[in-house]
Amino acid sequence: MVKQVLLKDGECFAGRPNMHTFSFLAEGKSLTFSVNYGEGWKLHKKIASNALRTFCKAEAKSSACSCLLEEHVTEEASELVKVFVELTSKDGSFNPRSAITCAVANVVCALCFGKRYDHGDEEFLRIVKTNDDLLKASSAANPADFIPCFRYLPLSIINAPREFYQALNRFIALQVQDHLTTYDKDHIRDITDALINTCHNKYAATKTATLNDNEIISTVSDLFGAGFETVSTCLYWSFLYLIRYPDIQAKIQEEIGRNIGLKSPRFEDRKILPYTEAFINEIFRHASFMPFTIPHWKTCIFINMYQVNHDETIWDTPSLFRPERFLNEKRELNKNLVEKVLIFGMGIRKCLGEDVARNEIFIFITTVLQQLKLKKCPGAELDLTPMYGLTMKPKPYQLQAELHSIGSLSS
Numbered sequence: 150m151v152k153q154v155l156l157k158d159g160e161c162f163a164g165r166p167n168m169h170t171f172s173f174l175a176e177g178k179s180l181t182f183s184v185n186y187g188e189g190w191k192l193h194k195k196i197a198s199n200a201l202r203t204f205c206k207a208e209a210k211s212s213a214c215s216c217l218l219e220e221h222v223t224e225e226a227s228e229l230v231k232v233f234v235e236l237t238s239k240d241g242s243f244n245p246r247s248a249i250t251c252a253v254a255n256v257v258c259a260l261c262f263g264k265r266y267d268h269g270d271e272e273f274l275r276i277v278k279t280n281d282d283l284l285k286a287s288s289a290a291n292p293a294d295f296i297p298c299f300r301y302l303p304l305s306i307i308n309a310p311r312e313f314y315q316a317l318n319r320f321i322a323l324q325v326q327d328h329l330t331t332y333d334k335d336h337i338r339d340i341t342d343a344l345i346n347t348c349h350n351k352y353a354a355t356k357t358a359t360l361n362d363n364e365i366i367s368t369v370s371d372l373f374g375a376g377f378e379t380v381s382t383c384l385y386w387s388f389l390y391l392i393r394y395p396d397i398q399a400k401i402q403e404e405i406g407r408n409i410g411l412k413s414p415r416f417e418d419r420k421i422l423p424y425t426e427a428f429i430n431e432i433f434r435h436a437s438f439m440p441f442t443i444p445h446w447k448t449c450i451f452i453n454m455y456q457v458n459h460d461e462t463i464w465d466t467p468s469l470f471r472p473e474r475f476l477n478e479k480r481e482l483n484k485n486l487v488e489k490v491l492i493f494g495m496g497i498r499k500c501l502g503e504d505v506a507r508n509e510i511f512i513f514i515t516t517v518l519q520q521l522k523l524k525k526c527p528g529a530e531l532d533l534t535p536m537y538g539l540t541m542k543p544k545p546y547q548l549q550a551e552l553h554s555i556g557s558l559s560s
Contacts, residue, residue, distance in 0.1 A: 152495070155494070159497045162450070163186040165182050166449045169293035170291045170293075173310060173315060179370065180194060180197060180368060196344065197344070201340060201505070204218075204340045206218075213413070214415070215417065219512070221259040223414075223512060223516070225252045226414075226513045226516035226517065228252060228255075229252040229516075230517055230520050232251075232268065233517070234550055236248065241549070243549075244547055246385055246545065249384045250280075250381045252513070253377060253381040253513075254266075258276075262324045263339035280377060293307045322366050325341055328341045328345060329365075334346055340372060372502070378540055379500075380509050382540050382542055383436070385542065386432050386435075386436045387429070387510070387514055388517075388523060390533075391518070392524060392531065397428060398518065398522070401518055404422055404425055405519050408422055419508070419511050422515065427473065427474075427475035427482060429511065431470060431472040434459075434464070436541060454491050454492065521550045521551060522551045523549070524548065524549045525546075529546075
């Protein structure tokens, strides 16, 4: 039924509902939540997709990395290891959420704006807090999304998203305006420059309709938001499951030690670490971060992604967390089963950043587990029940990070 809706009848279900909560994102011009679907939207997506693909494959400054994206992610993953060790040394145990969010946000900032921030930088922490506040404001169903007259009532639950979206919009607009001023076609620094270059050159030369400066800002907002929340939520879930199931953590570390040893993980290593890939896909299937919403004429349809990813006709004992389900008899990744995990959507509205997210999550998990053993606090009870909202997040938890030698595991 889902394939029928998203693939065969994709054009009929390609719009989005006019929801009050998201009307402030990118001042209503968001690619992700745009109400209007048509030729302008298709061009918008094409330009965004080309800019993302082109820049992520740009040559890295370091010869050790295959591309600029890999370089940025590797740097932040190594920094995350240091932060985990420091927090354990200082406090004994810690909630990893803030450290994860900062690391992921830095990858997004590096890709979109060509800069990274220290985890203690005040401007950077304001960005992270704005995003957290935004998610909290969107964590409950906003009555104005479904009862339009409520939009005019002076209630905090109705008006809170506006303040947070406007703060995020201002930050991104300032970054983009700075890029528009300092843009050099012979020196593309980041995705924002790539978007400007595409719009001001290729499409302008052919006199084809393109994006204006405000739409460039909205596109960067989409890429910024998409690269932020899904990856950080996935990693937050991943570390919870790794300390809940230490035997699974040990299997991943054994695979890392056996196949890549002490070598810094790379995107290409996904091919030789099938169990690690299976674990990531089981996280996707089990957590099912977001519902999927589409309108059809005047009917708003929600695709229950959690239900799809727990369908007993597809998954054997779906309630169990079992990465092995994604491996075949030869212990290779079953790609046909991976394609059945509905997490990035499918069809016309499929997430642009799926490949980026998968590569990024892989590097973070393998880098952390290559150097650290993650443990739960003695006597702690870990609750795997999600908190529902714009995304399904795990409840707060504490962990400990202990340095270890991957070489000893491989032997």
